[in-house]
Amino acid sequence: MKFNSALSVAGVTLLYIAGSFCQLDVCGRAPLNNRIVGGKNATAGAWPWQVSIHFTFAGIDFGHFCGGTLITKDWVLSAAHCFQWFNASYVVMYFGRLNQSGSNPYETNRTASQIINHPNFNFSTFDNDIALIQLSSSVPFSDYIRPACLGAVNSTFAGGTESWVTGWGRLQPNGTEVPEVLQEVMIPVVKDTDCINAYGGINISITSNMICAGLLNQGGKGACQGDSGGPMVSRKGSLWIQSGIVSFGIQCADPTFPTVFARVSPYQDWIKSYTGSNPPGFIVFNAASSNFRSVPNLLLFPLSLTFYFIPFSLFLTS
Numbered sequence: 001m002k003f004n005s006a007l008s009v010a011g012v013t014l015l016y017i018a019g020s021f022c023q024l025d026v027c028g029r030a031p032l033n034n035r036i037v038g039g040k041n042a043t044a045g046a047w048p049w050q051v052s053i054h055f056t057f058a059g060i061d062f063g064h065f066c067g068g069t070l071i072t073k074d075w076v077l078s079a080a081h082c083f084q085w086f087n088a089s090y091v092v093m094y095f096g097r098l099n100q101s102g103s104n105p106y107e108t109n110r111t112a113s114q115i116i117n118h119p120n121f122n123f124s125t126f127d128n129d130i131a132l133i134q135l136s137s138s139v140p141f142s143d144y145i146r147p148a149c150l151g152a153v154n155s156t157f158a159g160g161t162e163s164w165v166t167g168w169g170r171l172q173p174n175g176t177e178v179p180e181v182l183q184e185v186m187i188p189v190v191k192d193t194d195c196i197n198a199y200g201g202i203n204i205s206i207t208s209n210m211i212c213a214g215l216l217n218q219g220g221k222g223a224c225q226g227d228s229g230g231p232m233v234s235r236k237g238s239l240w241i242q243s244g245i246v247s248f249g250i251q252c253a254d255p256t257f258p259t260v261f262a263r264v265s266p267y268q269d270w271i272k273s274y275t276g277s278n279p280p281g282f283i284v285f286n287a288a289s290s291n292f293r294s295v296p297n298l299l300l301f302p303l304s305l306t307f308y309f310i311p312f313s314l315f316l317t318s
Helices: 192-200 265-275
Strands: 013-018 050-057 060-070 075-078 091-095 108-117 131-135 149-151 162-167 183-190 210-213 231-236 239-249 259-263 282-287
Touching (some): 050 075, 060 091, 060 239, 075 239, 075 265, 091 131, 131 265, 149 265, 162 239, 192 210, 210 239
Parallel strands (some): 149 239
Antiparallel strands (some): 050 060, 050 091, 060 075, 075 131, 091 108, 108 131, 162 183, 183 210, 231 239, 239 259
């Protein structure tokens, strides 16, 4: 995750409940999260739905390669591009983790029983970049481990909506340094039209299944390789609602090209079709853009420079 300088990831809001009440009494609540500013180390329990997904082979843990979101006691949400070259037997997931080495007293882990990539995922365009991972056994909830709420169908995360991204991705766009401690950063949602215009200049299609965030004309904060699959969330009162899944970008925390996320809300029915009788807590989030910190209106010009279209998975790009 790229942060400015050294580290890098209210208005009138109408909320109403959609779907099952099974997770709504616990989802999106982080009782130990009192952080206001981003660009720093997270604290234990601040993001209790954050998952660290590790690649293992022949009993050897090769470390973190993608993030994920705990959405029920049995399911994790992540990005489909993270799982293109191996199956569930190679995956171990860590819950309640803050540090990638050393002590994590509130941590537990599970293997994967199955990985379900969206059937319409397109690796060329990164459309439908969403995956579900079923745990080998349920995880118990605590102050340090609990699910996020998910944006329901018809949710609107308008341009300027304050959003938080978390992960253990790289700290610099061209570097190899990765953090030991979970990183957190606040970046605003970028208007759909601004994101479409930015990527249209280099012939990359931004679809309705995507949502963008970043600091246009400024950069310095955003996701990077290793953050793939991790959550982008926004807050209403005491609830945190996931709007996106880290998917791809041209360069980490780029001032011209915002980070692109898979938009969660279009997949409500698909997610519920697998999670069965205990689905995630879905909440409709609607926000008028005038109620949030504004994002500058920009003239975005096509680029003639060579660029690198990179998924934000450390495993895939190292």
